[in-house]
Amino acid sequence: MVDVTLERYLTGGIRLLANKTASTEEPILRDIVPPQLVIALHQHGGASAIPIVKVGQDVAKGEPIAIPESPPSAGVHASSSGRVRAIETRLIPTGKRLRESLCIVLDTDGEDRPFDPGPAGAWPQGREARLERVRSAGIAGLGGAAFPTATKLERVAGRCKTLIVNGAECEPYISCDDMLMREAPAEIVSGALEMADLVGAPLCIIAIERDKPRALHAIRDAAITAADPRLKVCEIPTVYPAGGERQLIELLTGDEVPSGAFPYAIGYVCQNVGTAYALHRLATRGEPVTSRIVTVTGGGVDRPRNVEAPIGTPIGYLVERCGGYRDDVVRLIHGGSMMGYTLPSDDIPITKATSCIIAATSGEIRQSYEEWACIRCGDCATACPARLQPQELLVAATARDFDALESLGLDDCIECGCCDVVCPSHIVLTDRFRHAKRLYAEHARRLALSAEAELRHKRREQRLRLSEEGSRAAQEALKAKLRADNEARRKAIAAAVERARQRKRRDVQP
Amino acid sequence: MSEPEFRTPAASPRRFDTAAAPHTPPMRSVPQIMRRVLYALVPAALAYTWFFGFGLLVNFAIAAAAALATEAAILTLRRRPVRRALRDCSALVTAALLAFALPPLLPWWIPALGGFVSIALAKQLYGGLGKNVFNPAMVSYALLLLSFPIQMTQWLPPRMGDLDYAPLDIVEQVRYSLLDELPPGSTVDAYTRATPLDQIKEGLREQRSFREMSASSMIGTFGGIGWEWVNSFVALGGIYLLYAGIIRWQIPVATLAGLAAPALLLHLVDPARFASLTFHLFSGAAMLGAFFIATDPVSAAATDRGRLIFGASIGFLIYAIRTWGGYPDGVAFAVLLMNAAVPLIDRYTRPRIYGHGER
Numbered sequence A: 001m002v003d004v005t006l007e008r009y010l011t012g013g014i015r016l017l018a019n020k021t022a023s024t025e026e027p028i029l030r031d032i033v034p035p036q037l038v039i040a041l042h043q044h045g046g047a048s049a050i051p052i053v054k055v056g057q058d059v060a061k062g063e064p065i066a067i068p069e070s071p072p073s074a075g076v077h078a079s080s081s082g083r084v085r086a087i088e089t090r091l092i093p094t095g096k097r098l099r100e101s102l103c104i105v106l107d108t109d110g111e112d113r114p115f116d117p118g119p120a121g122a123w124p125q126g127r128e129a130r131l132e133r134v135r136s137a138g139i140a141g142l143g144g145a146a147f148p149t150a151t152k153l154e155r156v157a158g159r160c161k162t163l164i165v166n167g168a169e170c171e172p173y174i175s176c177d178d179m180l181m182r183e184a185p186a187e188i189v190s191g192a193l194e195m196a197d198l199v200g201a202p203l204c205i206i207a208i209e210r211d212k213p214r215a216l217h218a219i220r221d222a223a224i225t226a227a228d229p230r231l232k233v234c235e236i237p238t239v240y241p242a243g244g245e246r247q248l249i250e251l252l253t254g255d256e257v258p259s260g261a262f263p264y265a266i267g268y269v270c271q272n273v274g275t276a277y278a279l280h281r282l283a284t285r286g287e288p289v290t291s292r293i294v295t296v297t298g299g300g301v302d303r304p305r306n307v308e309a310p311i312g313t314p315i316g317y318l319v320e321r322c323g324g325y326r327d328d329v330v331r332l333i334h335g336g337s338m339m340g341y342t343l344p345s346d347d348i349p350i351t352k353a354t355s356c357i358i359a360a361t362s363g364e365i366r367q368s369y370e371e372w373a374c375i376r377c378g379d380c381a382t383a384c385p386a387r388l389q390p391q392e393l394l395v396a397a398t399a400r401d402f403d404a405l406e407s408l409g410l411d412d413c414i415e416c417g418c419c420d421v422v423c424p425s426h427i428v429l430t431d432r433f434r435h436a437k438r439l440y441a442e443h444a445r446r447l448a449l450s451a452e453a454e455l456r457h458k459r460r461e462q463r464l465r466l467s468e469e470g471s472r473a474a475q476e477a478l479k480a481k482l483r484a485d486n487e488a489r490r491k492a493i494a495a496a497v498e499r500a501r502q503r504k505r506r507d508v509q510p
Numbered sequence B: 001m002s003e004p005e006f007r008t009p010a011a012s013p014r015r016f017d018t019a020a021a022p023h024t025p026p027m028r029s030v031p032q033i034m035r036r037v038l039y040a041l042v043p044a045a046l047a048y049t050w051f052f053g054f055g056l057l058v059n060f061a062i063a064a065a066a067a068l069a070t071e072a073a074i075l076t077l078r079r080r081p082v083r084r085a086l087r088d089c090s091a092l093v094t095a096a097l098l099a100f101a102l103p104p105l106l107p108w109w110i111p112a113l114g115g116f117v118s119i120a121l122a123k124q125l126y127g128g129l130g131k132n133v134f135n136p137a138m139v140s141y142a143l144l145l146l147s148f149p150i151q152m153t154q155w156l157p158p159r160m161g162d163l164d165y166a167p168l169d170i171v172e173q174v175r176y177s178l179l180d181e182l183p184p185g186s187t188v189d190a191y192t193r194a195t196p197l198d199q200i201k202e203g204l205r206e207q208r209s210f211r212e213m214s215a216s217s218m219i220g221t222f223g224g225i226g227w228e229w230v231n232s233f234v235a236l237g238g239i240y241l242l243y244a245g246i247i248r249w250q251i252p253v254a255t256l257a258g259l260a261a262p263a264l265l266l267h268l269v270d271p272a273r274f275a276s277l278t279f280h281l282f283s284g285a286a287m288l289g290a291f292f293i294a295t296d297p298v299s300a301a302a303t304d305r306g307r308l309i310f311g312a313s314i315g316f317l318i319y320a321i322r323t324w325g326g327y328p329d330g331v332a333f334a335v336l337l338m339n340a341a342v343p344l345i346d347r348y349t350r351p352r353i354y355g356h357g358e359r
Helices: A127-136 A149-156 A177-182 A185-199 A214-224 A245-253 A273-285 A315-321 A379-383 A388-401 A404-408 A419-421 A429-508 B032-052 B055-077 B082-087 B092-102 B109-120 B137-148 B170-179 B196-205 B210-216 B227-243 B250-269 B275-281 B286-293 B303-326 B331-348
Strands: A003-005 A036-040 A064-067 A080-091 A096-110 A161-166 A202-209 A231-237 A267-273 A292-299 A305-310 A328-334 A356-361
Touching: A036 A080, A036 A245, A036 B032, A064 A149, A096 B250, A127 A149, A127 A185, A127 A273, A149 A202, A149 A267, A161 A177, A161 A185, A161 A273, A161 A328, A177 A185, A177 A214, A177 A273, A177 A292, A185 A202, A185 A214, A185 A231, A185 A267, A185 A273, A202 A214, A202 A245, A202 A429, A214 A231, A231 A245, A267 A273, A292 A315, A305 A315, A315 A356, A315 B109, A379 A388, A388 A404, A404 A429, A404 B092, A429 B303, B032 B092, B032 B227, B032 B286, B032 B303, B055 B092, B055 B109, B092 B109, B092 B137, B092 B286, B109 B137, B109 B275, B109 B331, B137 B331, B196 B210, B227 B286, B250 B286, B275 B286, B286 B331, B303 B331
Parallel strands: A003 A231, A161 A202, A161 A267, A202 A231, A292 A356
Antiparallel strands: A036 A096, A080 A096, A292 A305, A328 A356
């Protein structure tokens, strides 16, 4: 049986306006080639890739332009054909924030000339070789974190109970996974099975939220056609943040990922449907990751839709291809409206972490940041999927009571933003917790430093004491030596005097 | 190979403001919640006015004016934004709950003092909205009850057609409140009557049987006459609050269960010496306590399990005070006592955090 419908619910979570219909009315816009690409070499945690091209060099689409360093890392490829204009540091979006990264600026030639990797592009035999190929092809988590997929698969390989392919897409506005599942279900299923082979998973669950009936239908049909006994398609309730890795595992299996650990520790691995699709393209056609589906939406975009955008496409160009801005855009958001962050400008390129761009108008997003006092209604605690008590965390964060923050589980906050949305006092909770996490890290660092300093001080005292004792002994020895020397000299003098006296006596006597 | 043609990059970049996630607007606000609590009290207020005259409305007006004035004055002294705090409607909710707790026939200075005490002593001295440990309306009610026992126990009989006098109209009510003047030829004693809870308590103390007393005119179909309907409409408002998601089910259900369990059990054991289940649930401030007072979020427990403990304890304490204590009703003292226990309850009922410990 392929189908499973889950009626289990998350602890916590909230129902939100999906805001997804606007961007799902038209098919994915493909084959766009922006005049310039800014391809980041460091799109995720771990190490940056190392550039292997020179300024002025001509490259073809899919040609490696940077190679992965020590894992976790992933290769980077030219997203279109053209000439390298510059290799310089630019501001780029990652899963959680903007940061600076070395980028390859590529002036495209508009031909989109593909690179021929020759026999090196073939899908190799054996798990090790395949994982290495996944790494060099630059496959990374396309759900929004862009974590190198090879590393994630390696960690769980051989002990994987279940591979979870995440098509939940619970964040408002984002519809790139939905559209991909509608348009390429067979490829996603094939990529998912390829992943299951790579990690040796006996079970592969594709989880999709109930509010995507067309995607569910398409994936179901593809799964039935694939007829693999490992495959299950699971319809899950529409609740935010059901698509969060930890929440999805809890929802599907009832298991919880231990605090501070990763899913592989308990035999699970989650992969986004886009990642499965990328793996399929690599395995069947030898194509590395040169593009991803990006949802361009929000009330401020003229024609919201999904675009298959080359990695490095400037966001301004992407919006332009979707009809351009409407007048009253107040904020540009990278990611969904719950966990996404704002961009200061649209002169920023997309990376593998860019699932969605929202050009938001004043009516659809939060604008007033005036707060009332916390009335302890506890709605935040009810909404918290980590089962924290945000109202108590707030008090501890305000007081900078780090012991309380620790025992209340600050580190277990996933920053989903549910508490903010339900708070009737409009308190900016999530951002305070983010700030408290930084303060706590700083506090922990200082504690470690002071502990180290204390140890160093104690050691110094000990050393000084020892050397003092040592020097006292040396002084004694020196004194003894001096005394002995003096004695010897005195004896020598006395002997000389005696000898002189005897000589004198001899001289006096005839 | 020919020189690739460089195309011009896109137009000049556009700049945007930045802000922290989440960007989804909040679902509701404190003033909205407070206003809904006030709306939820409207049916009960109409029922109360129908049965007991305009005293409730007069007391509410005076208490509300005093509460708002006190809040404004103290916030000015504390140099805090005044208008925003007044607009949050929390002082009005406190005044409304106080007015429901007070007897209808009172000189003006008692609700005024009540409004002042609830805001000044029970709320602002703790730091204002959200900081108070005790329910402000109950603090001032308890203080008034202890300070002015005569006035605070002058309750009116419900209008049920068998009164031997005309009930006060709104002008007479206001004249009594402000000028201490009753219609010529009548005294306060002519109007006031002990509440059903008081009468049953006295009667049981005098060894009269509950069944015999419940046949009297003071007891209605299922609770004290008049009071049963006020309680029913309070419960109706409470169900609206549950439906609107303003309160959650744990506290009201636990409070009513905590009151109902001993009432049912002891009434079954000895129906003569212990009042019936419905009498307890539909008399005095039982429903008001369960749905509106114990559920005040600021002074109540905040965890789900904690709310069950908090509510059940209040329910049981109400029963205990009514049955074995010195007062005919015990909602205020039960709530205040459990308010003090909230930090302890919250601390020991925190749910297990995701990913910690055993399931």
